[in-house]
Amino acid sequence: FTSFADWENTNAVDQQVKPPLRIHWIRRYEGTSKHFSTFGAGRMYTHTAEGQVFAVEQETGRLLWRRYFPGVHICYTSPVYYKERLLVPQAGLQACRLRCLDAATGKLLWEAPFAGSPSWNRQLPPVVYKNLAIYMFGTGKYGPDVPPGEKLPWLFEHQNVAGFPKSHRPLVRAYDLDTGKEVWTRDFSEFGCGGDEAGVCLMDERLYYS
Numbered sequence: 001f002t003s004f005a006d007w008e009n010t011n012a013v014d015q016q017v018k019p020p021l022r023i024h025w026i027r028r029y030e031g032t033s034k035h036f037s038t039f040g041a042g043r044m045y046t047h048t049a050e051g052q053v054f055a056v057e058q059e060t061g062r063l064l065w066r067r068y069f070p071g072v073h074i075c076y077t078s079p080v081y082y083k084e085r086l087l088v089p090q091a092g093l094q095a096c097r098l099r100c101l102d103a104a105t106g107k108l109l110w111e112a113p114f115a116g117s118p119s120w121n122r123q124l125p126p127v128v129y130k131n132l133a134i135y136m137f138g139t140g141k142y143g144p145d146v147p148p149g150e151k152l153p154w155l156f157e158h159q160n161v162a163g164f165p166k167s168h169r170p171l172v173r174a175y176d177l178d179t180g181k182e183v184w185t186r187d188f189s190e191f192g193c194g195g196d197e198a199g200v201c202l203m204d205e206r207l208y209y210s
Helices: none
Strands: 038-040 043-047 052-057 063-068 080-082 085-091 096-102 108-114 127-129 132-138 170-176 182-187 200-203 206-209
Touching: 038 080, 043 085, 052 085, 080 127, 085 108, 085 132, 096 132, 108 170, 127 200, 132 200
Parallel strands: none
Antiparallel strands: 038 043, 043 052, 052 063, 080 085, 085 096, 096 108, 127 132, 132 170, 170 182, 200 206
């Protein structure tokens, strides 16, 4: 299960939930969460925009573990659970990392770099195919040393992006699920700039990128 329902992003999962409903538990947490939590192995996993990842017991809300990664900045990304692993893309001004955690303990198993702003469109988690974690992102030049014609705001709203500079490349990358090492990368710059307003889904042994 992901915040987009399933690997096909169909947004249609019949969990046979019917009213009347009642609250089992409620708990406070520090931070900002914009998207759904992820569930797996009787736990609920939440990622905050400030870089916190924590797991609670699904039935009781009891805190099981919590990790904090400094340097994450306004990162509204969703985690995804897969076979006792938790994949969380986290972006910051200095570095962007796809992190793989042990879902039971929160231990960091590996982290791998990607590029680009988390902005408002980085909600989509990676998709998993066999032993690959596949993620899409867009490169961009940021900071004071970038020429005005090439500079891109690190954070932007959908309505404020009229186009992208030529330095902004749309990439799709596959990471080895065991090690985090890059297996393959596709650069779609031949079709134009961008890469932030993008999505991937998996269906019928094919990966679709838009």
